[in-house]
Amino acid sequence: MCICGQEQNFEVCCEPYINGGKIAPSPEALMRSRYSAYTLGNAKYIYNTYAQEKQAENPIKEISEFANSCQFIKLEMIDSQDQSETGYVEFKAHYLFRNLYCTLYEKSEFIKVDGAWFYLDGDIKETPEVKLNRNDVCPCGSNKKFKKCHYK
Template sequence: MNYLNNNTCFCGNQKNYEDCCEPLLLGDKQAETPEQLMRSRYTAYVQKNAKYVYQTYASEKQAENPVNEIKEFATSCRFVSLSVIETNSDENKGVVEFKATYFYQNLYCVLHERSQFIKEQHQWRYLDGIIFPVADIKVGRNDDCPCGSAKKYKKCHSA
């Protein structure tokens, strides 16, 4: 496993992976909030754990999001970061607005989404979301990497 540093989970939380997303991905623990589920789904994308992403969709959405398509997307992207902008929830539904950044081929992409979560059999599930369009940035090999590392793209996130 690669860590940015010892105290940061893949989802960007200032916690060790073992104390953050790992128990959810292992099925040892259920997400207590939509934000926890959302973070664990992001981590699952980073780890290309398509099965977890699939299983945490609301049941009515699973048919249109087959595991192989999730896997294909996760495999074609190099994920960079996640930031949660806003979240709120009540007993049975909730919202998380976030930005996830990733590289796809030589494009730097920002997924800015406001996701809806619902509870099914007492477990949080991702239902759907509204996507705010963000233009992709084309990155050249000698450009500074848009991830903010201050390295050239070719020495950083280049494919």
């Protein structure tokens, strides 16, 4: 299974987009590969797939700090729409920040430039943060206790 939750392996799912071998054919494919890149801490790919006008306000350093301070545990795809020049993807990215279980619930907008999709912007919906105790079951699905799994 790929990091993004698809059935295929990472090598045939998100990796070809991340290493530049293939262009993501849809907003959803791009979004999934960006999620995988966050998980891997590949800030350069995330930066490069921002729409050009958004790159200045999202420096690689900040992307990298966010990616490295969080542990992404699951991507939940809710909806995606692909029109010819714009597209939308609604998703929940589940991650841990220290002992907080957080959900980024976002409807993202993508634009197509010269045949390639880029992330433009997103509407973020308010989600609760859940504080985890060391003995809680880890929310990643491992069935292990938090302290024996994603606890840092």
